[in-house]
Amino acid sequence: MINTKPTKLHIKNIKQYKNLLEKWDMWDFAYFDGNDYYFLTLYDHMLKGISGYLILDYEGNVLPFEKAEVPATALNRFNTMIHGAMQEMVPQMLKNMDPYKEVVSLLTQHKSDLIWRDPELASSIEKVIRYTTHALGISKRTEDIVNTLGHLQNIATKEQGYFNNEILNEMRNECIKYNVMMYEYGLNEFELMDDYEKIIKNLNEKPSDIPSSAQKKIIALLTASIQSNKGALTKTMKVFEDEFKEMNVHIDHANLEQSFDKKMERSRVKAFEEKIGPKIRNPK
Incomplete structure (x- = not known):
């Protein structure tokens, strides 16, 4: 130390x-x-x-100012990533996943009856179960990322008293992993909107042997997902897209990791030019 x-x-x-x-x-x-x-x-x-x-x-x-740029940027990036983990990732890690579990459980339990009444509903039900099951893992995957960032922070601030480029790059990779995960979640949810509507319409319009309480619960859960997607999720995805547009970076859905990496690098340069550099008091 x-x-x-x-x-x-x-x-x-x-x-x-x-x-x-x-x-x-x-x-x-x-x-x-x-x-x-x-x-x-x-x-x-x-x-x-x-x-x-x-x-x-x-x-x-x-x-001298020209030698201060690299350490100033590195120190600010380190602090920003840790701050982002606390402000964004921890709430996501602690998010209540019970509604997702209920959707998977109820649709799995009553899948046969729904498909028997409307065979065309099969693909929608399978897709909702598959995507929602994947979304259930977001909390745990976020926890793993937060723990990794916390471990790296502990090495830097408690064990060594410093960090280097290796630690900084590891942190950067974890942040990219998180952003890609959340962006993909948003894309998946938007893709499910029509499927949610089809299942809700079926439950509202066709007679069923499914208990009334289960029908109401499925409708309520899927309706809440639609409302959330149209509200909070739409705003979140717009923030993603606006940030890419501001940095003049194309979102390549076939290589999201590279897209986010490029955006982070351009954001770093922009942050130094506009926010950090003007406040550095080292002599020019």
């Missing part, structure tokens, strides 16, 4: 670049590029929020 506490030189230089009404915080982990360790100091203005960054080496020296 390297020393992550600011030295006297760190503090001296941090205060030199501090402005009035600002607080400073030197992060307690570093980025290691294979040669040296680099720390990020964040300046927080009492009224304006985050107002500046300063990149220092292990001894506490201030880097």
